[in-house]
Amino acid sequence: MNAFETLDFSYFPGCSLATTAAESNRSMMEAARILGLNLIELEDWNCCGSSSAQTMCKNLSLGMAARNLSLAPAGRPLVAMCPRCLHYLRSAQQCLKADPETRAALEEKWGRPIPTDLEIIHFMEVLVRYGLDRLKANARRSLKGLRFVPYYGCTLARPPRLAKEKYFQGEMENILTALGAEAVPDALMHRCCGSFLSATDPEIVTPLVQEIIGSAVAAKADCLVTACAMCQLNLEIRNTNGAKIPIFHFSEILALALGANDYERWFVRHLVDPRPLIQKLSEAA
Amino acid sequence: MSQVQPLIQDFVTPEMVEAPKPKPSLAAAVNERSGSGLNRCYQCGACANGCPFVQAMDYTPNQVIRLVQFGRRQEALTCKTIWVCVGCHTCSSQCPMGIDIAAVMDTLRLMAVEEGVVIGKPNIIDFHEEVLRSLEKYGRAHKLGIMLGYKRQTGRWLKDLDVGLKMLAKRKLDLIPSRVRDANQEIAGLFTCYWRESA
Numbered sequence: 001m002n003a004f005e006t007l008d009f010s011y012f013p014g015c016s017l018a019t020t021a022a023e024s025n026r027s028m029m030e031a032a033r034i035l036g037l038n039l040i041e042l043e044d045w046n047c048c049g050s051s052s053a054q055t056m057c058k059n060l061s062l063g064m065a066a067r068n069l070s071l072a073p074a075g076r077p078l079v080a081m082c083p084r085c086l087h088y089l090r091s092a093q094q095c096l097k098a099d100p101e102t103r104a105a106l107e108e109k110w111g112r113p114i115p116t117d118l119e120i121i122h123f124m125e126v127l128v129r130y131g132l133d134r135l136k137a138n139a140r141r142s143l144k145g146l147r148f149v150p151y152y153g154c155t156l157a158r159p160p161r162l163a164k165e166k167y168f169q170g171e172m173e174n175i176l177t178a179l180g181a182e183a184v185p186d187a188l189m190h191r192c193c194g195s196f197l198s199a200t201d202p203e204i205v206t207p208l209v210q211e212i213i214g215s216a217v218a219a220k221a222d223c224l225v226t227a228c229a230m231c232q233l234n235l236e237i238r239n240t241n242g243a244k245i246p247i248f249h250f251s252e253i254l255a256l257a258l259g260a261n262d263y264e265r266w267f268v269r270h271l272v273d274p275r276p277l278i279q280k281l282s283e284a285a
Numbered sequence: 286m287s288q289v290q291p292l293i294q295d296f297v298t299p300e301m302v303e304a305p306k307p308k309p310s311l312a313a314a315v316n317e318r319s320g321s322g323l324n325r326c327y328q329c330g331a332c333a334n335g336c337p338f339v340q341a342m343d344y345t346p347n348q349v350i351r352l353v354q355f356g357r358r359q360e361a362l363t364c365k366t367i368w369v370c371v372g373c374h375t376c377s378s379q380c381p382m383g384i385d386i387a388a389v390m391d392t393l394r395l396m397a398v399e400e401g402v403v404i405g406k407p408n409i410i411d412f413h414e415e416v417l418r419s420l421e422k423y424g425r426a427h428k429l430g431i432m433l434g435y436k437r438q439t440g441r442w443l444k445d446l447d448v449g450l451k452m453l454a455k456r457k458l459d460l461i462p463s464r465v466r467d468a469n470q471e472i473a474g475l476f477t478c479y480w481r482e483s484a
Contacts, residue, residue, distance in 0.1 A: 015425050015426040015428075015463075018425070018463050019426075019427075019428060019457075019458075019459045019463060020428055020452070020457045020458065020459075021457075044465055044466045044467075045465070046420075046424040046425060046465045046468070046471075046472055047420050047424065047425045047426050049420075050416065050426065051371065051372065051413070052412075052413040052414075052416035052417055052420075053416075053417065053420065054372075054391070055391075055394050055395070055398075055410075055413050056395075056398060056413055056414070056417060056478060057395075057398075057478035058395065059475070059477075059478070060417075060475050060476060060478055063475035064420070064472070064475065067471060067472070067475075109474065110471060154373035154374060154375065155373075155374075190375075191337055191375075192337050192338075192371065192373035192375065194337075194371070195371035195372075195373065196371060196409075196412060196413075197338070197369070197371055197409075199412060199431075199432065199435070200406075200408050200409050200412045200435075201341065201369075201406075201408070201409075202445055202448070204338060204340075204341045204369070208337050208338075233457070237448050237451070237452065268455075269455050269456060269457060270455075271451060271455065
């Protein structure tokens with residue numbers, strides 16, 4: 001690792017990774033540390049606005065996301081792991097670029113500039129762009145024999161408003177197969193997990209989640225790896241009577257392969273215990 | 286000058302005519318706000334076939350577009366469909382005419398809130414309002430508080446209790462909210478929306 005220079009990034013965790021999905025956050029920080037990627041949490045960040053602000057009031061949604069942009073120091077990219085946060089941060093930036101008046105009003109309100117040229121990227125993009133040789137140099141545990149469904153969910157690739165920006169198709173497969181795992185693409189890897197309907201109308205979400213996991217089981221996958229912490233939660237809590245296989249957040253599998261040792265602490269927070277699968281892997285290795 | 290008088294005096298064309306501006310049609314208004322290009326819809330139904338949530342909807346997405354095109358304001362703004370849509374964009378990415386259908390739903394939801402119509406799925410707007418209360422107070426979403434507030438609003442305390450308890454046991458629901466330092470100063474000022482007046 002010493003061969004590589006430490007790279008600095010601003011990091012926006014978002015509400016899910018800061019709380020319900022603390023294990024995804026911990027494992028990502030661990031993976032980043034091993035790779036020499038210094039993720040500096042955005043000082044005093046707030047919620048990106050999420051679907052609720054988007055639904056109730058456009059200005060609120062824009063303001064919430066914009067405040068985070070105003071907190072980002074210049075000169076280093078802003079990294080997010082949550083696909084929705086990434087989406088709202090980027091949309092806000094696009095919106096403020098096109099609307100200098102609103103931007104000026106918000107800048108005056110907070111007394112800070114809002115950079116419109118700030119680069120906002122997903123953690124996976126950071127890995128692909130800066131970390132491929134670091135990944136190879138730091139791989140400690142082989143993922144050989146792990147058959148995973150790369151479950152992107154809906155937000156990472158889809159929003160048409162950001163259609164001209166980078167998208168992330170195939171990045172999860174590229175990274176995890178480089179670490180020895182085997183991607184199982186013939187399952188419902190882009191089907192929506194149900195989002196907030198999981199909280200309001202679980203009876204709508206349960207059959208959908210069962211269909212997604214059923215497709216992974218039918219394709220003989222060992223697990224699903226999600227790009228989003230909310231997907232991970234929904235797939236776990238709403239799979240009530242189908243076959244059960246472990247659902248990992250991408251960062252957990254990544255940190256595991258990089259030799260992180262505190263995985264017990266993440267995995268006890270899962271509803272479907274992934275430890276037998278990890279055990280099987282290490283025995284096979 | 287001819288001495289011919291107009292047959293009806295009042296019929297003389299005035300220089301300026303004050304005509305009321307025609308109200309833009311519902312379709313034009315929704316199209317403008319959403320930038321979706323909904324006029325291109327030819328009812329192929331690809332959106333309805335792809336939508337993961339279509340079974341919980343009262344109109345399929347293409348039917349909602351038809352309602353908008355026909356100016357059926359009441360039905361379009363009060364239907365369940367616009368609230369069941371979570372914005373996963375499956376429809377938008379499958380539409381052969383490149384219509385951003387999710388943006389249409391987004392716009393109709395905002396219009397429904399602004400116009401104060403009867404909400405097709407009241408429990409979902411209750412949830413969103415509960416999230417916003419949390420955001421206004423803490424600057425971040427406190428999920429336990431949101432779920433408890435939502436249960437209080439809907440009165441369905443027992444529904445889904447097992448999942449809540451499991452999440453508590455797995456320490457996925459923090460008791461103490463994570464918060465922004467000066468939420469009152471910097472965040473609360475953003476909450477000036479119309480929804481508060483009706484709430």
